[in-house]
Each structure stands twice: as structure tokens, then as C-alpha cells.
Amino acid sequence: MNHALNKFITARFKLDYDEFQLSVNLRLPNSGVTVLFGHSGSGKTTLLRCIAGLQQAQQSYLEINGSVWQDSDVGVFLPTHKRPLGYVFQEANLFSHLTVRENLNYGLKRINASDDTMKFYRIVDLLGIEHLMERMPERLSGGEKQRVAIARALVLSPEILLMDEPLASLDAKRKQEILPFLTRLNQELNIPVLYVTHSHQEVAQLADYLVVLEAGKVQASGFLSETLSRLDLSLSQDREATTVWNVIIVEHETDFHLTRVVFDGGSLSLPAIEAKIGTPLRVQIYARDVSIVLEVPRATSILNVLPATIMDIADGESGQSIVRLEVGNQPLLAHITRKSAVVLNLKIGKAVFVQIKGMSILN
């Protein structure tokens, strides 16, 4: 089987409770990180549990990398323990009667894996849990527990890693402690991830592909920057509305403490970053930090002024206009006042310039 051609997830589920219906039909790339985003009650966790086989749906079809895991039409249903997946629960859900090491070995003992000690210790190292191996779960902090839980799923080399709000039960500090691990994880291990969250921050930081769920239905499904900038979704209306660009470091301007990066459509100056030239970065630009001008300003303290084209305009809340632009091929969102939109006579197709006041680097 040619895996390169079959790296897809096809998921169709129909589930009907008294108070909740789930009805999805998705085709997702099975590579990188796909985030299932939605508010509580949107069905994102239910969908993940269906994919894991932990929950049954009345009608279902699930195909991962070309093999069918379930198909209600022909009565096929692979039980959870026969699915080559990894699952990280919201609460770490470690076995309380086993040490960290025994927790990690629990799954390994049950698969016919060649003894890959190298890989085992690479994962232990990646998650920084080597000093915890002989402890009982009750003696771990919340963040440590979750790291062990992630390692426990990863050592099985799953075909897909399912994560159900793995950071939701942690405080902000612990979240920041784990997020870098998650980013490194999929850079280094190349295991596709399906990640459930309701956090904008985690979407911006982790997602390559984004599925937006609302009341059990798929509202949108597409690559991150396209989906984030869709004006028909509430994501673009939110105060935290952002766009995420992938850029590459090309120059360090040490005199000014700046780093210059390029992207598909121009270049940006960022506060100095300690990384080699050629390093890929992910930058997040808040829509509220983007302003629109008609001509290149002759004198401005803002460094990043780029030519852009207006692609779409929508009304936001309380006198706001939400503008979707394209800079080169990169979509960009701007939140401006409706008055400015009228004064500047902004129209779809118009060529303008954007000033970006600030951005944050996500990795």
C-alpha cells in the first residue's frame, strides 16, 4: 500500500441523543496537527471519542490511511484496543496502581513491537520525564502527569494521536510548560495528531489544519490560515481573531535587535530571535494590531508596512468592520472601525497597504 497517497482520514458519524446530535462528514489530511475547535457542547470531544471507538454512533464510517476501522453499513467495528491509535485524555488518566515506568510499559507489552529502547528513551527525554520514572502517579504534578500520559500514548508509535483538551485541566503556567513539548513533538516524531480544544491560543500555536464544530455540525474545515480568516465564522469576529503565517529567518540586524523573515508575499522585521538563518517560524498577527492605509506612509514608526489587496469586508460587533486581505498569497485579518472603512472607501479588490503594529512568535 502506498502510504503517501493514502494519508487521509475519512470520518462520517451520525449520532442522535435526546439533547444532542452529531452529524459530521469529514475528509482530513492525516499529517501534521488537525485541531477540532469548538465551544463546549459543540461535539468535538464526542467526535474524537467516536474516532477512538470509545463511543458508538448509529451511523458511522471511518477510514484511516486507507484501512477501514468502522463501517455501520456492513457491520464493521474495530474495538478500541485493536485500533493503532494513541489517546491522551483531558485528565491524564494514568493507572494509579502502577509507577510511571509501568504506565509507559503497559501498552508496549501488548503490541508486538521490536524492542526499540532508543525510541522509548527519546520520547522520555523529549517530554522531560526521565527523573519521574519510579514515582507513583499520585506523587506527580498535573503537568507532569499529562506529560507522562502523552509519552504513554507515543511509545506505541500510533498511526494517529488523539488528544482531548490535554491542557484544559492545567493552569496557565503549566500550559506554557507543556505547549513547547507539543510543538517539538510533531516536528520530531512526525505522528499525525487530532487535537481537540476550545482555546484560540492552542489553535494558533499548534494547528496546521482546522475543523470548526458548532452544535454537532462542521462549520468549516480547511488549512489554518484560510480558515482563520473566513469572515463567515465567529472566529474572525472574536476579539482574539488572528492570522498565522509561516515565515523563514533570512537576516539578523544585530544593530537594531531585529530579525528579518520572509514569507510568500514579502518580508517582515521582528524583534531579535536567537535562531539560525533558515529556521522556519510561526508568527501570529492579531486582527486588532492591523491597520489599513491607502498610500505608503512617508513617516511612520511602524516597521512592517506591506502592500495588500482587500478580498472581503464584513460588519462586526459594535461599529467594527472585519476586513480580509491578501498579502502576496497570505490571508490577513484586520479589525478596523466602520467609520474608517467608509472614510477610506474600502471596496473588495482595492489595493491598499497594511501596517502591522505587533505580532507574536509561536515557536
Added chain:
Amino acid sequence: MLTSADFTTLILTFKVASLATIFMLLFGTPLAWWLARTRSKWRGIINTFVALPLVLPPTVLGFYLLILLGKNGIVGEFTTWLGIGTLPFTFAGLVVASVLYSMPFVVQPLQTAFSNIGEQPLEAAATLRASPIDTFFSVVIPQAKSGFLTATILGFAHTVGEFGVVLMVGGNIPDKTRVVSVQIYNHVEALEYSQAHWLAGGLLAFSFTVLLILYTVLKTTPHVK
């Protein structure tokens, strides 16, 4: 001091209680597991049957068992057809009656222990390639350890202490069905109070020790609803 007849009843009591406890664990474990997890409408009625010996006078249970296991009872006819005769007034009959009588003391602690484990560890095990049976042995039993200890101790101790059912189903046959509690009764009837003291005192010490272990060492509450 204890006579050799007393010792015989002690050994017999120990045999009955041990065998009954083994059977109660064998049948009670799957039953408790089912009761802890099922959403079946039968759950209520099965629970009631299991708990019945808690409130029923032992003589009532003994009476019905006698009829059921006797020559004209359904079970009695079946055992006769099997060629093993009828069970009343035999050692085997005593064990059968004990199992039924002490069952709630085994099933209820197990059921509580299983419910307390919850769904989460079972789901974690499934995502780590463990089949349901595998999960039962590698997760449920270790996590319900104190439930099993409580069930074993209570089941054993309660069987040792029974009287009414034993007398009805087992009778009072030396070497075959005469257990300690019946022997104490015999001593008292014969006005052998010092003999009765030895056995009764022994049983009292035994029960006290067992409960002390449960409440202090295991720190569990013998949970009987």
C-alpha cells in the same frame, strides 16, 4: 478445654467457610461486575435477590432451601437424576446454603469497589491495546484489591458465624455437618457451660480481630447496604 469433638467441629467449620468463600468469589466477582456496570432493567431485581439474606430470618432461607434441595424439590430431583443424591444434611449441602446465605457480604463490597474505579481507567486501558478481559485482570483487580480483601474476610467470617441456615439444611450430624455455632448450642443444651465458653469466646475473639483488621489495617468500611 476443647474436646476432640470440638476440634472436629472447628476443622469442619473452617472447611465449609473456606470452600464457601472460594465459590462466593468465583460467582460473586462476575455478578458484582455486572451489577456495577449494567444499565439493564434486571439490575434492581437481581440486586434484591442478592441482598435478601441480609433481612430474611435464616430459618426462612433454610426452610426454602430444604424444600428446594430435598427429594421432591426441583434442585433435589435434578441432583438425584445426576446420581449424587440430595443435598440436605450433607457437607455439600452446607456449602451450597452458606454460599447463598453469605453472598451479599461478598458481592456488595466488590460492587462498590468496581463502581469506584469508574470508566476512565478502563478506557485508558482500551486505548493501550488491552482487551476487556486483559483490562479486568491488569487494571480492575489490582485497583479493587481492598474490595476483594474486604469481601473475602466478610464472606468467610459471616459463614463461620451462621447458625439458622446450617441447622435447617445441614442438621446436626457429627463429622459431617456439625459446625462450631451448632456445637455451642449443643453444649449449652447439655449445660456444659465451660465448654460453650471456650468455643463462644473463640468465635468472639475471631470476629473482633477480623473487624479490627478491616477498620484499622485496611481502613475500609465494611459496606453493606
